[in-house]
Amino acid sequence: GEDVEQSLFLSVREGDSSVINCTYTDSSSTYLYWYKQEPGAGLQLLTYIFSNMDMKQDQRLTVLLNKKDKHLSLRIADTQTGDSAIYFCAESPYGGSQGNLIFGKGTKLSVKP
Amino acid sequence: DTAVSQTPKYLVTQMGNDKSIKCEQNLGHDTMYWYKQDSKKFLKIMFSYNNKELIINETVPNRFSPKSPDKAHLNLHINSLELGDSAVYFCASSQGLLRLNEKLFFGSGTQLSVL
Numbered sequence: 001g002e003d004v005e006q007s008l009f010l011s012v013r014e015g016d017s018s019v020i021n022c023t024y025t026d027s028s029s030t031y032l033y034w035y036k037q038e039p040g041a042g043l044q045l046l047t048y049i050f051s052n053m054d055m056k057q058d059q060r061l062t063v064l065l066n067k068k069d070k071h072l073s074l075r076i077a078d079t080q081t082g083d084s085a086i087y088f089c090a091e092s093p094y095g096g097s098q099g100n101l102i103f104g105k106g107t108k109l110s111v112k113p
Numbered sequence: 114d115t116a117v118s119q120t121p122k123y124l125v126t127q128m129g130n131d132k133s134i135k136c137e138q139n140l141g142h143d144t145m146y147w148y149k150q151d152s153k154k155f156l157k158i159m160f161s162y163n164n165k166e167l168i169i170n171e172t173v174p175n176r177f178s179p180k181s182p183d184k185a186h187l188n189l190h191i192n193s194l195e196l197g198d199s200a201v202y203f204c205a206s207s208q209g210l211l212r213l214n215e216k217l218f219f220g221s222g223t224q225l226s227v228l
Contacts (some may be wrong), residue, residue: 015181035217037219038193043205043219044217044219045217088156090156102156102157102225103150103156
């Protein structure tokens with residue numbers, strides 16, 4: 001069945017880069033997403049990548065996709081304390097529709113000053 | 114100002130009861146959703162409404178009935194609650210229909226515990 005795995009915790013120092021990793025199982029997934037959940041708030045879409053891309057950069061965010069290994073990563077450059085949140089990886093096994101998403105358990109990113 | 118708010122935040126109830134979870138969004142969005150996060154933390158779509166019309170209805174027991182009195186509200190009513198209904202339920206909204214780069218805004222979740 002579909003499954004999305006990610007490590008549960010990551011701690012970095014302010015100014016360092018953070019790399020959050022994710023593996024997924026459904027090779028038919030056309031789109032893969034990163035969501036951010038700040039404390040006490042809901043989920044918000046950070047970025048997404050098409051399965052035919054290897055990399056996508058959006059300001060401080062870089063998404064890398066290794067489709068062969070079904071591995072997705074999110075790199076945050078110059079991590080700030082405001083980046084402290086839970087980051088969810090998600091795949092779309094039905095292709096393109098954000099309504100049909102399988103989420104990982106989330107990685108809690110702690111940024112120390 | 115909370116964009117997507119759902120109440121209650123916690124709901125503890127006995128098996129067999131009927132309960133409702135309310136959701137409201139003040140973003141002026143046309144589309145609203147209900148997701149269920151199961152014990153393995155997977156978020157799965159249950160329903161989606163666009164301008165008060167049901168557009169997604171995944172395989173969900175018919176004990177679950179969404180109600181959208183207007184496009185700013187999507188409530189979830191659950192009849193005859195079962196132990197397996199225990200989960201966190203998330204409401205969400207988006208400006209339009211499920212376009213790829215459409216931003217989804219989620220509520221903070223309702224933790225339902227059925228005893």
